[in-house]
Amino acid sequence: MKTLRKTVLSLSILAATSSGVLLTQSAQAADDVQAPAVADPGPLTANVTLVNDYRYRGISQSNFQPAIQGGFDYAHESGFYIGNWNSSISWISDIASTLPGNKSVSAPIEMDFYAGYKHEWSKGFAADVGVLQYYYPTSGSTGFYQNPNTTELYVAQNFTLDAVTGFIKFSYAVTPIFGTPNSTGSNYTDLTVNYDTGFWGLSLNAHAGYQYVAGNTLDSGPSNSSLYSYTDWKLGVTKDFGSGLSGNMSYVGTNAKNYAYVNPNGTNLGRAGFLISLTKTF
Numbered sequence: 001m002k003t004l005r006k007t008v009l010s011l012s013i014l015a016a017t018s019s020g021v022l023l024t025q026s027a028q029a030a031d032d033v034q035a036p037a038v039a040d041p042g043p044l045t046a047n048v049t050l051v052n053d054y055r056y057r058g059i060s061q062s063n064f065q066p067a068i069q070g071g072f073d074y075a076h077e078s079g080f081y082i083g084n085w086n087s088s089i090s091w092i093s094d095i096a097s098t099l100p101g102n103k104s105v106s107a108p109i110e111m112d113f114y115a116g117y118k119h120e121w122s123k124g125f126a127a128d129v130g131v132l133q134y135y136y137p138t139s140g141s142t143g144f145y146q147n148p149n150t151t152e153l154y155v156a157q158n159f160t161l162d163a164v165t166g167f168i169k170f171s172y173a174v175t176p177i178f179g180t181p182n183s184t185g186s187n188y189t190d191l192t193v194n195y196d197t198g199f200w201g202l203s204l205n206a207h208a209g210y211q212y213v214a215g216n217t218l219d220s221g222p223s224n225s226s227l228y229s230y231t232d233w234k235l236g237v238t239k240d241f242g243s244g245l246s247g248n249m250s251y252v253g254t255n256a257k258n259y260a261y262v263n264p265n266g267t268n269l270g271r272a273g274f275l276i277s278l279t280k281t282f
Helices: 091-096
Strands: 013-017 020-024 044-051 067-075 080-088 109-122 125-135 150-161 164-173 187-196 202-212 230-242 245-254 273-281
Touching (some): 125 164
């Protein structure tokens, strides 16, 4: 989905282990840090993306491996829209592999369902409100896992100023966030700006976001939720090849703590890295 694609970012889940708790993350990607937004005038569009690493809010959801993504968007002329976006993931099975008796857990896909309303209140300025459901179909024993499915409400202000476009967006979790205990009320603030250079179909992309994780998220050890909150950022360039085909190259990073966002090998899932994606929109 070329609009509500969660372009290389990620969120968080807490998995309890016999020795404590592991906080990692989950959910969506595509090319330039775009949070849920309304689909292009359509009314129906579809998209498919190949990316070398699925990042959601800066955190890898595919353990630094390639992912395939895609979805559909329907936008009514009244401003109402609905959509679905999906991506291959590995973080649930990655965590399960480290827990006694849970190696059979499998959840290879993330499915996002959203609906909202977008209204242009002034030329170049449109307000956007909606709800987003993250859903993870799982199989096998779930053991220590809390339910990773998450519901967020969001409000955004989109803007267009000549060659500059972007949005500021606030998302609020009305359920525990990606399985993290006591985390209802977690929220994410997102600022994204794009600049159309007018040259060779190139656009420059910049993003900064702050993920606040609410509540006491650990059963043992530090309990200050700010220890699990973090900032993510991104700088990139998008190339429009025409006929609905575009490519993106970005450099992303976070200040996520090593003890909170790690893979089974102890590597920080929010470490800085390059992302390359190719998207086809129909």
